[in-house]
Amino acid sequence: MICAQPNRLSRRHVLVGLLGCLLVPLGRARSADAIPEKLVPLIRQAAGGMLPQVGRVSLILPTLAESGHSVRLRVRVESPMTPQAHVKNIHIFSEKNPRPVIARFSLGPRAGRAEVHTRIRLAGTQRVVAVAVMNDGTAWMAGAEVVVTAAACVEGS
Amino acid sequence: MAKARIKVPEVVKRGAVFEVRLLIRHPMETGFRYNNVGQKIPKNIVHTVRCMYNGAEVFHAELFPGIAANPYFSFFTTAEGSGELECVWTDDAGVTTSERAALTVSE
Numbered sequence: 001m002i003c004a005q006p007n008r009l010s011r012r013h014v015l016v017g018l019l020g021c022l023l024v025p026l027g028r029a030r031s032a033d034a035i036p037e038k039l040v041p042l043i044r045q046a047a048g049g050m051l052p053q054v055g056r057v058s059l060i061l062p063t064l065a066e067s068g069h070s071v072r073l074r075v076r077v078e079s080p081m082t083p084q085a086h087v088k089n090i091h092i093f094s095e096k097n098p099r100p101v102i103a104r105f106s107l108g109p110r111a112g113r114a115e116v117h118t119r120i121r122l123a124g125t126q127r128v129v130a131v132a133v134m135n136d137g138t139a140w141m142a143g144a145e146v147v148v149t150a151a152a153c154v155e156g157s
Numbered sequence: 158m159a160k161a162r163i164k165v166p167e168v169v170k171r172g173a174v175f176e177v178r179l180l181i182r183h184p185m186e187t188g189f190r191y192n193n194v195g196q197k198i199p200k201n202i203v204h205t206v207r208c209m210y211n212g213a214e215v216f217h218a219e220l221f222p223g224i225a226a227n228p229y230f231s232f233f234t235t236a237e238g239s240g241e242l243e244c245v246w247t248d249d250a251g252v253t254t255s256e257r258a259a260l261t262v263s264e
Contacts, residue, residue: 070225094223098189102223110215110235112174117231121187121223 035143036095036127046091046104046131047139057142059130068122068152077114077132077140081107087114089133096126097152121152163244163258169236171262177208177216178231179244181254187222201249203228210260211240236262 035043035051044051060074077087086109092102105116114132122128125148131141164178181203188200200222208216215234239262245255 092223097223099221099223101221103221104219105232106217107232108215110210110213110237111233112235113233115233117229119225119229121225 035129035141039093039095039100039129042093042100043091043129043131043141046089046093047133047141048137050139052131052139052141054141056140057130057132059128059142059144061128061144061146063145064147064149065122066149068124068148068150070119071122071146071148072117073120073128074117075115075130075132075142079114079132079134081109081112081114083109084135086111086135087132088135090114090116091131091133092120093129093131094120094122094126095128097121097123102128122146122148124148124151160254161244161246161256163242163256165242165258165260168261168263171236171238171264173236174233175236176231176233177242177258178229179206179208179256180227180229181206181246182227183248185222185224185226185228189222199249203246203248206230206244206246208232208242208244210234210242211238215242236260238262 056078058076061071065071075090079085079087087107090105093100094102102120103118107114127143127145129141129143131139133139161179161181166175169175183203185203186198186201190198192198202220202222204220206218207214216232218230220228239260241257241259243255243257245253247253
């Protein structure tokens with residue numbers, strides 16, 4: 001019989017389930033700032049030994065890329081870009097590409113705006129991390145998750 | 158076809174921040190691919206790009222195989238005086254190419 005135990009879905013179960021629904025997105029938000037284990041030494045090296053703080057950098061990538069051969073990337077850093085306070089370097093890292101370093105850009109106070117656009121290759125669905133190093137030695141970072149439908153051909157085919 | 162295109166605004170006000178767009182024609186061969194007889198295609202990518210505004214460096218990029226073929230960059234700089242913007246890049250084959258764009262700065 002299908003309706004043998006109609007009281008099985010108790011009020012308590014429903015409440016616990018609802019609470020679980022609330023906690024799932026929270027857990028995801030936390031993992032969005034996490035950096036892939038593989039990239040930690042590279043990021044430390046780029047940032048001068050320490051791990052950069054999350055913030056001040058915005059990394060804009062499409063959430064879904066049909067082809068990994070050319071994915072638009074925009075990176076922007078909040079900075080007044082004056083001789084006293086400016087962005088020195090921007091590093092772009094990939095979690096799954098055979099070469100994790102994608103590019104290093106050097107800017108200076110003459111840039112006026114700390115923003116660079118380019119197109120990158122991605123070997124599959126992964127996380128991309130941008131690290132900005134300021135002239136005062138502090139480092140900031142941001143990550144973005146990209147779902148890649150067709151990866152850039154790196155598997156020796 | 159030209160080797161590259163640099164796009165800058167025709168006239169910029171002094172002190173204004175303007176966008177420079179650079180598109181380089183280059184296969185950016187990663188060195189991870191094989192040809193139809195199973196031999197590795199040698200790596201040949203543009204590894205360094207420098208852009209000078211009236212001789213002073215305003216943009217420098219170190220590139221790796223993760224940059225897409227026909228690399229495109231857009232960056233910003235401040236208008237300081239009329240003149241030219243010159244971009245110079247070198248690939249793994251040792252070929253250095255450059256492209257210029259004229260810029261007029263109004264008061």
